[in-house]
Amino acid sequence: MVAYCGAVADDLFKALADPTRRTILDELTEKSGQTLFEICSRLSMKHQLGISRQAVSQHLALLEAAGLVETRREGRYKFHELNTAPLRQIAERWLVADTSGPEKGTP
Amino acid sequence: MVAYCGAVADDLFKALADPTRRTILDELTEKSGQTLFEICSRLSMKHQLGISRQAVSQHLALLEAAGLVETRREGRYKFHELNTAPLRQIAERWLVADTSGPEKGTP
DNA sequence: ACAATAGGCAACCATTCACTTGCGTATCAA
DNA sequence: TTGATACGCAAGTGAATGGTTGCCTATTGT
Numbered sequence: 001m002v003a004y005c006g007a008v009a010d011d012l013f014k015a016l017a018d019p020t021r022r023t024i025l026d027e028l029t030e031k032s033g034q035t036l037f038e039i040c041s042r043l044s045m046k047h048q049l050g051i052s053r054q055a056v057s058q059h060l061a062l063l064e065a066a067g068l069v070e071t072r073r074e075g076r077y078k079f080h081e082l083n084t085a086p087l088r089q090i091a092e093r094w095l096v097a098d099t100s101g102p103e104k105g106t107p
Numbered sequence: 108m109v110a111y112c113g114a115v116a117d118d119l120f121k122a123l124a125d126p127t128r129r130t131i132l133d134e135l136t137e138k139s140g141q142t143l144f145e146i147c148s149r150l151s152m153k154h155q156l157g158i159s160r161q162a163v164s165q166h167l168a169l170l171e172a173a174g175l176v177e178t179r180r181e182g183r184y185k186f187h188e189l190n191t192a193p194l195r196q197i198a199e200r201w202l203v204a205d206t207s208g209p210e211k212g213t214p
Numbered sequence: 215a216c217a218a219t220a221g222g223c224a225a226c227c228a229t230t231c232a233c234t235t236g237c238g239t240a241t242c243a244a
Numbered sequence: 245t246t247g248a249t250a251c252g253c254a255a256g257t258g259a260a261t262g263g264t265t266g267c268c269t270a271t272t273g274t
Contacts, residue, residue: 010126017124018262019117022200029201036221055263057221076220076271084202091198093129094136094191125232143251162233164251183241183250 008067009093012086015066021059023047025068028082035077036060115174116200119193122173128166130154132175135189142184143167 015021020043027042028034034042040056043049060080063069067086072079122128127150134149135141141149147163150156167187170176174193179186 009129013120013123013129014261016120016197020262022116022120025201029203037219051262052264053221054223054265058262078221082201087198087201090123091194094132094189094194096136121231127232144249158232159234160251161235161253165232168252185251 008086009089011062011066012068012089015062015068018059020049020051020055021063023049024056024059024063025082028069028080032081033079035079039080115193116196118169118173119175119196122169122175125166125169127156127158127162128170130156131163131166131170132189135176135187139188140186142186146187 023043024039027039027046036053036057039060040051040053043051043056060069060071064071064080068083070081070083072081130150131146134146134153143160143164146167147158147160150158150163167176167178171178171187175190177188177190179188
């Protein structure tokens with residue numbers, strides 16, 4: 001089972017590489033099911049991010065491609081919901097059978 | 108406690124954004140304490156990565172800056188060891204208090 | 215019907231990034 | 245000492261990335 005090593009993992013890690021996208025995930029964690037404008041407002045108000053609507057839209061598209069965000073349309077509104085499932089693969093890739101702390105200095 | 112939201116997290120996620128660096132982490136997971144040339148050989152042999160020594164060195168520098176790799180010199184050899192500690196922050200950031208599966212379709 | 219709202223598409227620009235190339239330094243073996 | 249090994253530093257290059265601007269479509273309210 002090496003599914004997480006392919007292009008899917010690439011999309012996932014690339015999506016997480018940007019601080020703005022991580023902040024969007026934070027916002028969706030706090031309140032899932034927000035519209036584009038709602039996310040824009042929160043980024044501007046709470047995080048002082050002077051960013052255009054289109055920029056946020058592109059970020060959301062990347063997050064959706066990575067499977068971290070799922071969308072649902074209702075009329076002219078499009079709601080964005082967080083999906084944390086892909087995140088579970090990350091830790092499992094390198095934390096396999098290693099529940100101990102970091103063994104730095106040889107004791 | 109928002110330490111994982113700062114520049115440290117930025118280094119961490121940027122380090123994980125590259126597939127070659129993730130492969131290096133895989134190799135160090137399999138055998139920790141490899142030298143630069145050893146890593147180069149493995150990338151070339153096992154993963155068919157036609158990449159220069161300097162490129163690998165730069166990747167290792169990034170991984171070290173992210174705290175994922177720690178080094179130790181012995182003579183002219185420099186051994187690279189994996190440190191999985193920073194990875195634990197990732198899951199904790201968005202998987203907080205959500206141990207259930209992904210609730211996609213409402214059942 | 216008409217205007218306002220919510221969002222999408224595409225081109226362009228500036229920066230960053232991965233990688234190479236070339237040279238330099240330190241350690242070890244002969 | 246001489247040469248080979250292991251690694252570091254720095255500049256340059258091409259591609260990818262984040263962001264903006266401009267225009268377009270669809271839905272909603274009056």
